[in-house]
Amino acid sequence: MPISDYLVTIGLEVHCQIKTATKMFCSCRAGFGYEPNTNVCPTCLGMPGALPVLNEYAIERTVLTGLMLGCSTPPVSKWDRKNYFYADMPKNYQTSQLDLPLCIGGEVPLYSWAFPPDCKVKAEGAVVRTVKLDHIHLEEDAAKLTHYGSYSLVDYNRGGTPLMEIVSAPDLTSPDETYAYLKSLQQILICGGISDADMEKGQMRCDVNVSLRPKGQKELGAKIEMKNINSMSAARRALIYEIARQAEELDMGIAQVQSTRRWDDDLGESIVMRTKENAHDYRYHTCPDLIPVHTAPYVEKMQQEMPELPDARQKRLMEQYGLPVADANALVADARLCAYFETAAAASKAPRKVANWLINTLPPVLAEKEVTIDDCPVTPVALAALVDVVEEGICSTNQAREVLAVMWEKPELAAVDAAASLGFKKADTGALEAVVEQVIADCPNEVARIREGNMKLINALTGQVMKRSNPKPNPKLVTELLMAKLGL
Ligand code: ZN
Ligand code: MN
Numbered sequence: 001m002p003i004s005d006y007l008v009t010i011g012l013e014v015h016c017q018i019k020t021a022t023k024m025f026c027s028c029r030a031g032f033g034y035e036p037n038t039n040v041c042p043t044c045l046g047m048p049g050a051l052p053v054l055n056e057y058a059i060e061r062t063v064l065t066g067l068m069l070g071c072s073t074p075p076v077s078k079w080d081r082k083n084y085f086y087a088d089m090p091k092n093y094q095t096s097q098l099d100l101p102l103c104i105g106g107e108v109p110l111y112s113w114a115f116p117p118d119c120k121v122k123a124e125g126a127v128v129r130t131v132k133l134d135h136i137h138l139e140e141d142a143a144k145l146t147h148y149g150s151y152s153l154v155d156y157n158r159g160g161t162p163l164m165e166i167v168s169a170p171d172l173t174s175p176d177e178t179y180a181y182l183k184s185l186q187q188i189l190i191c192g193g194i195s196d197a198d199m200e201k202g203q204m205r206c207d208v209n210v211s212l213r214p215k216g217q218k219e220l221g222a223k224i225e226m227k228n229i230n231s232m233s234a235a236r237r238a239l240i241y242e243i244a245r246q247a248e249e250l251d252m253g254i255a256q257v258q259s260t261r262r263w264d265d266d267l268g269e270s271i272v273m274r275t276k277e278n279a280h281d282y283r284y285h286t287c288p289d290l291i292p293v294h295t296a297p298y299v300e301k302m303q304q305e306m307p308e309l310p311d312a313r314q315k316r317l318m319e320q321y322g323l324p325v326a327d328a329n330a331l332v333a334d335a336r337l338c339a340y341f342e343t344a345a346a347a348s349k350a351p352r353k354v355a356n357w358l359i360n361t362l363p364p365v366l367a368e369k370e371v372t373i374d375d376c377p378v379t380p381v382a383l384a385a386l387v388d389v390v391e392e393g394i395c396s397t398n399q400a401r402e403v404l405a406v407m408w409e410k411p412e413l414a415a416v417d418a419a420a421s422l423g424f425k426k427a428d429t430g431a432l433e434a435v436v437e438q439v440i441a442d443c444p445n446e447v448a449r450i451r452e453g454n455m456k457l458i459n460a461l462t463g464q465v466m467k468r469s470n471p472k473p474n475p476k477l478v479t480e481l482l483m484a485k486l487g488l
Contacts, residue, residue: 001214003243003247005215006247007173007212007214007217008173008210008212008243009211009220010170010172010173010239011167011170011210012167012168012181012207014165015165016165016194016195016203016205017141017161017164017202017204018058018162018164019061019195019196020161020162023039023162024054024140024160025053025290026041026052027053028040028041028160032158036156037157043160044160046092051289052290054293055162056298058138058162059138060298061162061164062102062137062164063102063298063299064302065136065166065188065189066103066106066136067306068188068306069106069107069108069136070105070107071135073102073104073295074101074295076100076293076294076295077097077101077293078097078292079096079097079286079287080095080097080098080284081094081096081284081286081287082096082098082284084282086142087145087152088144094139096284097138097139098284101135101138102136102137102293102295103133106133108131108166108168108185109127109128109311110127110131111128111180111184111332112126113126114181115176115179119176126329131168131172131177133169134167134169136164136166136167139165140162140163141161143155143157143158164195166185170209170220174239175235175239175240178239179235182232183232184310186199186204187310187332187333190335191307191310191335193307200230206229207227207228208225208235209223209225210239211223211246212243212246212256214250221250221256222257222259224258224259226238226260226262227260229263237263237265237268238263238270242261242270245270257275258275258276259273259276261273313332317331321355323352323355324352327355327356331359334373336373336374341380343381344358344383344387347380347385348384350388354387357386361401365404365408369408377407377408377411378407382407382414382415385414385415386400386403386404386415389403394416394425395419395424395474396474399472400419402422403418403419423470423471424471425471432481433481433485436465436481436485438468439461439464439482440486442464443460443464446460447461447486450486450488451486462478462482465478465482
């Protein structure tokens with residue numbers, strides 16, 4: 001039967017590194033880029049007798065994430081040991097949370113701008129729908145293993161760093177929704193300052209599980225999990241493949257078995273790794289070394305630190321700066337670009353034009369120079385001044401691109417001076433008017449046809465004026481002057 005006759009149920013487990021200075025249970029430095037195995041101590045190396053000490057900041061950030069996603073926090077939250085034996089975990093257990101995690105319930109909004117670019121979404125507002133969460137718990141990350149031909153190397157720097165696990169209910173129904181879920185969640189995590197949530201850097205990692213059942217069947221089908229998917233588009237691809245694979249097998253009468261598969265994004269297929277694995281396999285038990293957390297003070301403190309969420313920000317951008325919805329969406333989708341915009345807009349007379357520059361003009365330049373918005377040599381205030389230079393008629397938008405190039409090389413130069421260095425000055429209207437009048441006198445045929453309604457020819461006259469003027473005036477201004485002189 002066609003795939004559309006199956007109900008697809010998807011659940012996600014997202015691991016997210018919390019941006020902290022130190023590890024979860026010791027004072028070793030967190031973060032990467034350090035010489036392997038230099039940020040380690042007896043606690044995060046699992047030496048006998050070494051005791052853990054809680055990182056309160058990581059608890060706060062997890063509670064804040066819960067508040068942003070509408071979770072509730074149990075009055076007491078506790079720690080559990082998840083036992084397993086592997087080289088990335090020297091204690092042979094991961095300190096995690098099983099039945100009393102820091103956050104319970106809640107939901108992730110799917111933002112209309114977070115769906116894949118080729119996917120049409122019909123939505124009234126910013127939030128298309130919300131996806132139910134099961135819970136969010138806090139745990140420690142494992143060490144990083146790198147596998148070579150006949151051996152593997154382990155770096156314990158990452159071992160014991162704070163890791164938040166956001167577990168959804170089986171509430172997603174399509175690969176497109178899954179993509180939007182990850183993107184929306186990422187934006188919320190960035191906006192709360194919880195994490196940079198860069199999937200390429202492994203700061204956000206996702207395990208997806210998916211099951212199919214024929215329409216009309218109540219109980220869920222056997223769930224197939226795919227672990228450590230490292231991009232949103234890979235998650236989407238993996239699900240599209242896996243749904244088709246399961247439907248095909250079900251059609252042939254092959255029952256699915258609960259299992260874990262590995263998604264190979266290069267090959268574009270999933271390969272079975274192991275079958276059946278349940279929570280009881282890990283022999284979870286309460287950690288005797290850590291006392292439970294009384295959460296009330298953290299919740300109270302974090303309520304004061306609630307940031308503006310992306311959907312509220314989108315609404316405000318439209319109201320405060322008069323931005324069209326598409327522009328507001330584009331800015332909200334990129335927190336750093338949005339921050340740059342707000343600083344620039346505050347300094348500009350034309351915030352809508354500033355938005356336009358940031359969405360359309362600047363990104364290709366940044367891409368070409370391989371620079372992120374954070375390292376852009378042209379500051380937000382300088383960019384605002386450049387937009388104002390165009391607004392004042394000193395140069396055209398196209399000419400302003402040349403001015404931007406000058407400002408890029410010489411950031412100390414003010415926009416007006418950079419424009420002047422290219423010969424763009426506020427037009428001497430007296431001299432310009434003389435040229436305009438001369439052109440009108442020299443082109444009687446064109447003028448007659450313009451008067452008959454052939455407005456395209458006005459561009460030809462503008463071109464004539466531009467050719468005869470030095471320094472080059474703003475073409476928009478020239479056209480306006482021509483129209484005025486012709487009484488149009
Ligand atoms: Zn340590
Ligand atoms: Mn986990």
